Amino acid sequence: MSAEQVDLVIVGLGTAGAAAAALCAERGLRVVGIERRSLGESGARWVNGVPRWVFAHCGLASPGPGEGHACGVPFHMLAQRGPERSVITGHDLMEVEMPALTQRLLSKAERHGALLLDQASEVKVQGGDVQALVGTSTSRWQAKVVVDASGLKGLKLLRGQQDPGPLCAAAQQKRALLDPQAAAAFFAAHGVPSDQTLCFTGVAGGYSILNVQLHGGKVSILAGSVPALGHPSGLKILEAFAAEQPWIGEQLDGGARVVPLGAPLACIGQGQQVALGDAAGMVFSAHGSGIGQQLLAAHLLAQSLSEGQSAWQFNRRWQRERAGSLCAMVAFRALSQSLSEEELRAMMSSGVMGESLSRATLVQQDPVPSASEAITAVQGLARMPSLAKRMVPVLARMQALKAHHKRYPKEPAGLPRWERQRRALFGGIT
Ligand SMILES: Cc1cc2nc3c(=O)[nH]c(=O)nc-3n(C[C@H](O)[C@H](O)[C@H](O)COP(=O)(O)OP(=O)(O)OC[C@H]3O[C@@H](n4cnc5c(N)ncnc54)[C@H](O)[C@@H]3O)c2cc1C
Structure with missing residues (x-):
């Protein structure tokens, strides 16, 4: 079977892959993206906190209404259930609806000529050679660079058998707000206005958090922990909290998954292969945040490749610019x-x-x-x-x-x- 020549094949179209597809296609690179799920279902299906400065840095518009909200609202970080706290104001963290952001990035990629294929299976990669079953036919590409953006449990092209380190079991849900007055009273009892963010740290000991926000007539709850340290998972923390608060109702959306907290790979680009996002351990470990880091890396990848640099040169730039802080x-x-x-x-x-x-x-x-x-x-x-x-x-x-x-x-x-x-x-x- 003959292979089509392209600049990039990106495997996995969650946020990391979608960002790489959008930013590389925008710079004129010939991009093919392949995703195992359907395109409307790829990547994170919940709300994530992402700093707004990252969008500006990457030349992306900040999330607008329907995609982002609560930018910069005071963040009350309590030691367990308080009263000791640190109140963070003057920041630019915003709550971002991940399905909407991923969709925006995928649409941008397609507008700039990327070919995006979903429901792909049997993906095989050898060097720059990629083969995948899409529908009933097998397609093959010869890429200058293959990007593994298939998440923690995906292809593991560059990770191989390397241990991702401790895993944070995180869960985020929007739930029905049954009694706004009781919710406001709960926030007031913790000294927090009900339009601000209430975050209990160390809520189940060690590295564990429970974060509550009221928005758009709903309750947004995020919880995370490292079960290997003997703590209940984020999902269990979240469900126990919701069960004990009568003003919180049924789950409306959200999801749960593990996030790698260990060091990023010591090499995220070599030969014809690059790893991005969770596949590369590109996570800000202090709070298990991957999105900002993968947008920044996708931007650097687009810049490097469009300047004619190799996967290794991109890797070296990223290690020097970002990996030390991670x-x-x-x-x-x-x-x-x-x-x-x-x-x-x-x-x-x-x-x-x-x-x-x-x-x-x-x-x-x-x-x-x-x-x-x-x-x-x-x-x-x-x-x-x-x-x-x-x-x-x-x-x-x-x-x-x-x-x-x-x-x-x-x-x-x-x-x-x-x-x-x-x-x-x-x-x-x-
Ligand atoms: C509940 C929760 C809350 C979180 N909160 C935050 C937060 O507030 N801020 C933040 O920055 N981060 C947060 N994170 C982390 C963030 O969501 C992840 O870091 C991010 O979603 C990882 O994106 P990714 O694109 O690398 O991987 P994924 O989202 O895992 O996407 C990988 C994609 O690749 C596809 N795929 C896998 N294998 C193949 C294959 N063989 N062929 C083709 N396609 C394949 C998958 O179907 C998937 O669509 C949170 C995580 C969780 C679980």
């Missing part, structure tokens, strides 16, 4: 999952977890604390010597990981040594 967050998340209830409360009340650190973490940027915030944090840590003893080495490790990614090797031959050094810097953290 790895630093892996170390930060590992510390956060070890916090006791008292430490979590003390961190929030003492200013160690100040507003600019919380804001930067929420919107996936590096924190730049003011001098007074830094002094408050240091004074707070001085009052918690046992936490300080654990935290200071983690802060040093975070900086070292960032610096190490800036020294990403020029050639693939340097990768094994660089990767060994990266493993040593993690010091057993996963």
